Amino acid sequence: MENNKLNCPHCGQKMTAWKAPDDSTWTSALQYVCFNDDCPYYVKGWEWMQQQYKHRASYRHRYNPETEHSGPLPVWSENAMKNFIVEK
Numbered sequence: 001m002e003n004n005k006l007n008c009p010h011c012g013q014k015m016t017a018w019k020a021p022d023d024s025t026w027t028s029a030l031q032y033v034c035f036n037d038d039c040p041y042y043v044k045g046w047e048w049m050q051q052q053y054k055h056r057a058s059y060r061h062r063y064n065p066e067t068e069h070s071g072p073l074p075v076w077s078e079n080a081m082k083n084f085i086v087e088k
């Protein structure tokens, strides 16, 4: 049961442990982010942002195990935010 929450609800892939940058507004240390580049949520995000804002950006699915909240993590490139991935 516990493992299901760490799978992305959009693509089913296991999410990656990720630490928010120090200057972000998130207080909790560790979150989980889907870094699957084929994730439909992320793929559609590019189209949506382009249509709505004429802006090259997207977002990835993010899950906060502390608050049990999930939401978008805005990204501006394929590699954005990947430098904050927590190595196992």
Ligand SMILES: [Zn+2]
Binding pocket: 008, 009, 010, 011, 012, 013, 034, 035, 036, 039, 040, 041, 061
């Ligand atoms: Zn996903």
